[in-house]
Amino acid sequence: MEPNQSTLLKFRKFNRFYTNVLGFLNEHIYDSPFSLTETRILFEIHHTSECTAKMIQDKLGLDRGYVSRLIKHFEKEKIIYRKKSEEDSRHHYIYLTEFGQTIYKKLEAKATQQIEYILKQIDDQTQKKLAQAMNTVECILSNHLSPKNTEISIRDYYISDDINLIIEKQRAFYAETHGWDHTFTDYLHETFDAKIEKIWIAESEGRFAGCIGLVKLDDHTAQLRWFLVDPAFHRKGIGTRLIQQLIDYCQSMNFKLIILWTVKTMKEARPLYEKFGFKQTEMKDATLLWGQVLQEERWDLTLA
Numbered sequence: 001m002e003p004n005q006s007t008l009l010k011f012r013k014f015n016r017f018y019t020n021v022l023g024f025l026n027e028h029i030y031d032s033p034f035s036l037t038e039t040r041i042l043f044e045i046h047h048t049s050e051c052t053a054k055m056i057q058d059k060l061g062l063d064r065g066y067v068s069r070l071i072k073h074f075e076k077e078k079i080i081y082r083k084k085s086e087e088d089s090r091h092h093y094i095y096l097t098e099f100g101q102t103i104y105k106k107l108e109a110k111a112t113q114q115i116e117y118i119l120k121q122i123d124d125q126t127q128k129k130l131a132q133a134m135n136t137v138e139c140i141l142s143n144h145l146s147p148k149n150t151e152i153s154i155r156d157y158y159i160s161d162d163i164n165l166i167i168e169k170q171r172a173f174y175a176e177t178h179g180w181d182h183t184f185t186d187y188l189h190e191t192f193d194a195k196i197e198k199i200w201i202a203e204s205e206g207r208f209a210g211c212i213g214l215v216k217l218d219d220h221t222a223q224l225r226w227f228l229v230d231p232a233f234h235r236k237g238i239g240t241r242l243i244q245q246l247i248d249y250c251q252s253m254n255f256k257l258i259i260l261w262t263v264k265t266m267k268e269a270r271p272l273y274e275k276f277g278f279k280q281t282e283m284k285d286a287t288l289l290w291g292q293v294l295q296e297e298r299w300d301l302t303l304a
Contacts, residue, residue, distance in 0.1 A: 032107060037062070039107055041070060042096070045080060046104050050093045057232075061205045064232065065168055079103060152209055152238055154245060158199045163192055166199075166211050166226055173228060174290075178265065181291030191215075197222060197253075200245050202229075202238050209233040212242040214249065217259075222250055224260040227269065239272050247276060247301070256303055264295040277301050 022036075034042070040060055045051045048059075057067045071094065074080040079100040085091040096104060119127055167188045174180040194215045202210040210229035214222050224246060229239045250258055260278070262269065282298035289296075 032110065034107065038070060039111075041067070041074075042079070042100070042104050042107065045094050045096055046101075050085075051095075052091055052093060056094075061207060063165075063207050064230075065165075065172060074100070152202055152204050152233070152236060152241070154200050154202045154241060156198060156200050156245070156249075158201060162199070162201060165208060166201075166213075166228075167192075169208060169211070169230065170226065170228055173231070179292060184290040187290070191225060194225075198246070198249060199226070200242055202233070202242060204233065209236075210238045210242055212246055214246055220254075220256040222255045222258050224258055227260075239269070240275075243272065243276055247303075251303055258301040258303065260299050262297050262299065263289075264297055265292075273299050 032039070037060070041056055044056050044059055048055060053064075053067050053071055056062065057064050071080065071082075075082065078097055080094050081097055082092040082094055085093060122130065167185065170188055171185045174184055197214040197216040199213040200211065201208070208230055210233060211226055212224065212228075213226040215225050216222055224243075227239070227242065229242075247258070258278075260273070262273075264283075278299040278301045280297055281300045284296040286293050286295040288294075
């Protein structure tokens with residue numbers, strides 16, 4: 001169902017208004033070195049039995065790398081500690097330290113002070129109306145913002161922060177999944193010195209879901225690069241959508257050939273390349289690359 005334009009404008013107006021309210025409160029009361037997201041994470045750790053980084057990521061809809069960096073930062077500052085699960089050694093539960101508990105209690109007191117600051121200026125009857133209105137908003141949006149209705153969007157522009165995120169996502173994926181070492185990260189940085197034609201980034205509720213890029217080699221040839229779908233979003237058709245958008249763009253720009261380089265061990269993407277008509281045209285001898293013995297392959301797609 002298409003949204004009513006009048007409702008859409010009122011929704012955006014309310015968002016701007018409430019963002020200003022939160023900003024005002026943070027400026028005048030919420031004097032803390034922690035961001036709202038960091039505070040939410042501490043809240044989840046405090047209130048969740050046997051909390052894990054994955055639980056925080058899913059509950060708050062945050063990027064895995066971002067949560068990992070914050071957890072490491074909290075651990076370094078002695079705010080949290082991690083304990084290995086006795087049932088499954090792959091999992092670590094996260095707990096607040098005594099110092100962390102002290103910080104959390106102070107943040108809770110500040111949060112209460114925020115609400116008191118607003119409500120003390122409103123009479124009882126109006127407070128009841130406000131609470132009812134908030135409950136109505138929560139009920140309506142909760143029923144329509146469940147994970148099954150989450151949409152994947154793809155944008156075709158990027159900023160410098162996106163490049164850094166793509167590099168980190170690629171580094172983490174290939175290190176964890178294929179054991180590639182730090183030399184791959186150095187290589188990744190070098191690849192972005194090329195003439196970038198386009199980068200597409202898939203997102204879900206602000207979270208990175210995947211990416212693909214295009215480098216112009218000459219007037220008739222382009223190279224597919226940086227193709228990755230975050231493991232949390234596998235089997236949602238994101239890879240297909242990303243490659244399709246890249247091919248559509250190449251056809252609109254009259255490119256005649258798309259090439260890509262991969263390695264023989266990357267079997268997951270092979271069926272997808274074949275699905276779109278890519279054919280293997282070259283294979284190099286196995287060599288030591290990024291800490292592993294790898295065999296590079298070139299795949300080509302000739303456009304009509």
